Amino acid sequence: xxxxxxxxxxxxxxxxxxxxxDAEHLAQLDEFLRIESVSADPARxxxxxxxxxxxVDELTSLGIEKATIHETSGHPIVTAEWVHAGGDAPTxxxxxxxxxxxxxxxxxxxxxxxxxxxxxxxxxxxxxxxDKGQLFMHLKAVEAWMKTADGLPLNLRxxxxxxxxxxxxxxxxxxxxxxxxxxxxxxxxxxxxTFDDDGTPAIGYGLRGIGYWEVKVQGPRQDVHxxxxxxxxxxxxxxLVRMLASLVDGDGRFTVPGFYDKxxxxxxxxxxxxxxxxxxxxxxxxxxxxPAAMEGERDHPLLERLSARPTFxxxxxxxxxxxxxxxxxxxxxAAAKISTRLVPDQDFREIEQSVKAHLESIAPPTVxxxxxxxxxxxxxxxxxxxxxxxxxVRALEAxxxxxxxxxxxxxxxxxVAALDAHLGLKTLMVGFANPxxxxxxxxxxxxMRNLRDGTVSLVHLWAELGAMRASDLSTD
Amino acid sequence: xxxxxxxxxxxxxxxxxxxxxDAEHLAQLDEFLRIESVSADPARxxxxxxxxxxxVDELTSLGIEKATIHETSGHPIVTAEWVHAGGDAPTxxxxxxxxxxxxxxxxxxxxxxxxxxxxxxxxxxxxxxxDKGQLFMHLKAVEAWMKTADGLPLNLRxxxxxxxxxxxxxxxxxxxxxxxxxxxxxxxxxxxxTFDDDGTPAIGYGLRGIGYWEVKVQGPRQDVHxxxxxxxxxxxxxxLVRMLASLVDGDGRFTVPGFYDKxxxxxxxxxxxxxxxxxxxxxxxxxxxxPAAMEGERDHPLLERLSARPTFxxxxxxxxxxxxxxxxxxxxxAAAKISTRLVPDQDFREIEQSVKAHLESIAPPTVxxxxxxxxxxxxxxxxxxxxxxxxxVRALEAxxxxxxxxxxxxxxxxxVAALDAHLGLKTLMVGFANPxxxxxxxxxxxxMRNLRDGTVSLVHLWAELGAMRASDLSTD
Numbered sequence: 032x033x034x035x036x037x038x039x040x041x042x043x044x045x046x047x048x049x050x051x052x053d054a055e056h057l058a059q060l061d062e063f064l065r066i067e068s069v070s071a072d073p074a075r076x077x078x079x080x081x082x083x084x085x086x087v088d089e090l091t092s093l094g095i096e097k098a099t100i101h102e103t104s105g106h107p108i109v110t111a112e113w114v115h116a117g118g119d120a121p122t123x124x125x126x127x128x129x130x131x132x133x134x135x136x137x138x139x140x141x142x143x144x145x146x147x148x149x150x151x152x153x154x155x156x157x158x159x160x161x162d163k164g165q166l167f168m169h170l171k172a173v174e175a176w177m178k179t180a181d182g183l184p185l186n187l188r189x190x191x192x193x194x195x196x197x198x199x200x201x202x203x204x205x206x207x208x209x210x211x212x213x214x215x216x217x218x219x220x221x222x223x224x225t226f227d228d229d230g231t232p233a234i235g236y237g238l239r240g241i242g243y244w245e246v247k248v249q250g251p252r253q254d255v256h257x258x259x260x261x262x263x264x265x266x267x268x269x270x271l272v273r274m275l276a277s278l279v280d281g282d283g284r285f286t287v288p289g290f291y292d293k294x295x296x297x298x299x300x301x302x303x304x305x306x307x308x309x310x311x312x313x314x315x316x317x318x319x320x321x322p323a324a325m326e327g328e329r330d331h332p333l334l335e336r337l338s339a340r341p342t343f344x345x346x347x348x349x350x351x352x353x354x355x356x357x358x359x360x361x362x363x364x365a366a367a368k369i370s371t372r373l374v375p376d377q378d379f380r381e382i383e384q385s386v387k388a389h390l391e392s393i394a395p396p397t398v399x400x401x402x403x404x405x406x407x408x409x410x411x412x413x414x415x416x417x418x419x420x421x422x423x424v425r426a427l428e429a430x431x432x433x434x435x436x437x438x439x440x441x442x443x444x445x446x447v448a449a450l451d452a453h454l455g456l457k458t459l460m461v462g463f464a465n466p467x468x469x470x471x472x473x474x475x476x477x478x479m480r481n482l483r484d485g486t487v488s489l490v491h492l493w494a495e496l497g498a499m500r501a502s503d504l505s506t507d
Numbered sequence: 508x509x510x511x512x513x514x515x516x517x518x519x520x521x522x523x524x525x526x527x528x529d530a531e532h533l534a535q536l537d538e539f540l541r542i543e544s545v546s547a548d549p550a551r552x553x554x555x556x557x558x559x560x561x562x563v564d565e566l567t568s569l570g571i572e573k574a575t576i577h578e579t580s581g582h583p584i585v586t587a588e589w590v591h592a593g594g595d596a597p598t599x600x601x602x603x604x605x606x607x608x609x610x611x612x613x614x615x616x617x618x619x620x621x622x623x624x625x626x627x628x629x630x631x632x633x634x635x636x637x638d639k640g641q642l643f644m645h646l647k648a649v650e651a652w653m654k655t656a657d658g659l660p661l662n663l664r665x666x667x668x669x670x671x672x673x674x675x676x677x678x679x680x681x682x683x684x685x686x687x688x689x690x691x692x693x694x695x696x697x698x699x700x701t702f703d704d705d706g707t708p709a710i711g712y713g714l715r716g717i718g719y720w721e722v723k724v725q726g727p728r729q730d731v732h733x734x735x736x737x738x739x740x741x742x743x744x745x746x747l748v749r750m751l752a753s754l755v756d757g758d759g760r761f762t763v764p765g766f767y768d769k770x771x772x773x774x775x776x777x778x779x780x781x782x783x784x785x786x787x788x789x790x791x792x793x794x795x796x797x798p799a800a801m802e803g804e805r806d807h808p809l810l811e812r813l814s815a816r817p818t819f820x821x822x823x824x825x826x827x828x829x830x831x832x833x834x835x836x837x838x839x840x841a842a843a844k845i846s847t848r849l850v851p852d853q854d855f856r857e858i859e860q861s862v863k864a865h866l867e868s869i870a871p872p873t874v875x876x877x878x879x880x881x882x883x884x885x886x887x888x889x890x891x892x893x894x895x896x897x898x899x900v901r902a903l904e905a906x907x908x909x910x911x912x913x914x915x916x917x918x919x920x921x922x923v924a925a926l927d928a929h930l931g932l933k934t935l936m937v938g939f940a941n942p943x944x945x946x947x948x949x950x951x952x953x954x955m956r957n958l959r960d961g962t963v964s965l966v967h968l969w970a971e972l973g974a975m976r977a978s979d980l981s982t983d
Contacts, residue, residue: 071833072830132834133828133830135828139730198832224735250796250797251797252795253945254948255948256946256948257848258848258917259813259916260795260813261813262812262814262816262817262917268823275752319740321727321741323873325739336739337739338738340738343745345742345744345838346744346827346836346838347826347829347838348824348826348827348829349826349829350823350825352611354548357673357846358822359719359919362821368829368834397797397798443835470735471834472732472836
């Protein structure tokens with residue numbers, strides 16, 4: 032540990048380095064974003080691997096050690112470490128993911144998704160916010176320290192995965208098999224967003240879990256004439272629509288038995304905290320282009336429903352004729368991808384089973400219904416009194432010039448639950464994507480302001496945490 | 508009119524001609540089926556036109572006169588005539604259509620849809636049954652008469668359209684503009700099927716009408732992250748599914764207000780006639796591959812529901828992600844093609860309006876719903892005591908060796924209603940497709956038996972009707 036003054040001077044030097052290399056770093060980010068690391072598309076497996084190699088090369092060139100590509104049942108996992116800060120210094124595990132969502136519908140992108148565009152002080156590209164942009168910020172914060180100081184002010188371990196967008200299937204096994212590579216006093220995850228697009232940072236203290244299924248309703252062996260068979264053959268699209276519609280009742284609640292049994296009610300304090308958040312529902316709805324926000328569950332205002340209540344969404348539906356004009360058929364089959372976001376203390380494995388069982392139970396005898404579980408992940412909440420929270424607050428305030436707000440995020444990061452379950456490792460969620468930045472959608476973007484202020488915040492974060500003793504940070 | 512003996516000898520000669528030229532005719536049918544006359548696909552407009560020209564060339568080569576291609580708002584209409592049978596002889600209008608359904612899903616065809624395959628005494632190809640095969644049978648029956656006798660035993664007019672599979676939009680205008688080209692004592696339409704696949708012919712005496720719409724539910728401007736927005740944005744796929752599911756109640760009845768108001772109840776005689784038809788529900792369901800027939804409306808057995816009751820079908824549904832694995836989005840929009848089959852005396856124009864209005868009325872304020880009418884057609888019933896029915900019965904019995912059964916068809920042929928409405932022309936529906944012949948589906952086929960016996964029946968039909976006086980046949 033160095034003295035307060037030394038640290039401050041070192042931090043300033045690291046930040047100056049970032050400022051000097053800004054253009055060069057942006058160009059390098061473009062290079063990273065050009066790699067089409069779409070984990071859901073088997074045709075892009077080599078691109079995903081290329082992204083992993085890109086990271087390993089970067090880490091190695093910075094002097095980070097043991098940068099390694101690990102084979103998994105899915106895409107590679109990258110780990111690396113720099114652990115020369117001394118025995119008393121804390122060790123932090125940094126997690127991000129380098130895979131991205133599929134880019135379709137392609138025709139809604141103004142420029143191709145893997146051809147980054149700089150406009151209006153934003154970087155547009157698939158992965159700009161979720162999550163390659165944030166992973167890149169970590170690389171640059173580390174670079175700033177490594178190039179300007181005598182190493183990092185604390186020990187860092189890195190854990191970058193390539194399956195986050197397809198459910199993080201391999202991470203649980205990896206965590207149990209390679210606990211030694213991930214050992215730390217706390218984990219910092221950057222895969223979320225700031226509170227708003229006006230430079231208010233956020234610390235995430237909760238994530239929703241997820242369950243994701245594909246349902247296929249098979250009727251006749253092949254499409255049949257709707258005049259000849261209509262009224263006699265139960266139409267698989269009619270059946271699917273009926274089944275899916277029955278999953279939500281008139282109060283906006285999911286109807287699968289037992290679904291809400293383990294939902295932890297918000298405390299009065301939490302209700303009050305949500306109510307106190309600055310939020311303009313009309314402008315929020317307007318940003319997305321919808322005429323009005325949904326009604327949803329009674330007794331839960333919109334902001335609560337967005338992160339602290341479970342959801343049910345049809346993510347895709349398809350079957351029958353969708354071409355020009357008309358085709359008078361009863362389609363042979365219809366299918367849908369559906370998912371629920373889960374909240375503490377819902378058990379995603381129980382829910383995986385109960386949703387599948389429920390769908391099978393409501394299938395009429397006139398069709399064959401197949402339900403496939405695609406992936407699941409547990410919800411998680413981090414206590415706000417964790418010893419890492421105060422340093423993170425100071426770091427974000429230093430980087431953005433505004434105090435962070437605390438928020439539960441509506442999304443899911445399966446690794447966070449797995450690190451807690453297997454290593455007892457708590458996570459600080461410090462995310463830098465823009466909340467309206469179109470992640471999982473066409474024209475994804477991140478503001479250059481968040482890129483810059485976020486990277487500076489990370490420089491501060493390592494200084495802040497580096498000023499603590501390991502024993503003060505760990506909650507083991 | 509010639510004597511009974513002469514007619515019989517002439518009929519025999521015409522039938523012998525068909526037998527002698529069987530292989531040549533099958534090869535010629537293949538040539539016709541190879542033309543990709545998909546009316547729904549603008550990219551195939553030239554192919555549709557090529558089919559019309561092919562027919563004109565055929566008719567002209569047979570000595571049929573005034574074979575003409577008429578431009579319309581859609582695809583061409585072909586007319587022609589041979590009216591030298593004498594003033595007292597009846598005139599029959601022959602209607603078929605030369606366009607076909609789209610062929611997708613292409614990967615479910617064993618051989619390409621426009622590359623005819625002869626196997627198991629069947630001709631497999633798009634249009635083999637619906638309706639190019641039947642149109643071709645008419646050409647060959649005419650050829651048999653023209654080549655072996657001194658012309659036809661009656662006057663024939665021909666009316667072949669290229670828009671039947673997309674709703675026959677141009678025919679109504681054409682009928683009113685060109686009544687002179689269509690004037691006849693009765694119309695014979697071949698665009699239906701035999702009663703079974705064991706050589707039992709059928710005479711159709713009723714057709715269902717149709718209404719067809721496309722519904723699009725638009726939510727956010729583009730796909731958004733289901734974790735970030737789930738619970739706050741009404742998911743357009745959820746909304747579409749909810750709206751469509753609400754269109755059918757627990758008794759299998761369509762819920763649009765007023766929909767059943769004009770449905771004519773079946774008479775006791777009709778109920779009895781349906782009940783007397785030989786029909787094995789289990790083997791019927793088995794042929795289509797469904798585990799069981801649908802329940803549908805109470806008080807209406809399956810056979811009634813297949814042709815004498817209205818239906819509601821989702822013909823296609825699409826929106827969001829349908830690729831590999833998962834994509835956690837709320838889709839920007841979801842859409843469906845939907846249709847109802849209509850029965851006498853439902854008014855398809857009223858229903859077009861009421862379905863559109865109903866869908867718009869149940870759209871929630873959280874989305875934008877657009878309903879587009881694609882096409883519609885009126886239901887129709889022909890009286891069984893029409894003077895053309897008995898000759899048709901004799902002709903079919905002579906051709907197939909079995910008496911025909913009477914059936915109402917579940918499908919729709921818009922021209923039949925239009926000819927009745929504008930020219931007072933009644934129609935005999937004499938169809939030759941195989942009931943399980945996959946029309947509108949992959950691997951469409953027609954049995955060579957139906958091809959041959961049906962063509963022979965048409966040879967007989969012209970002899971039978973030619974033996975009548977025009978004044979006996981007309982119901983004007």
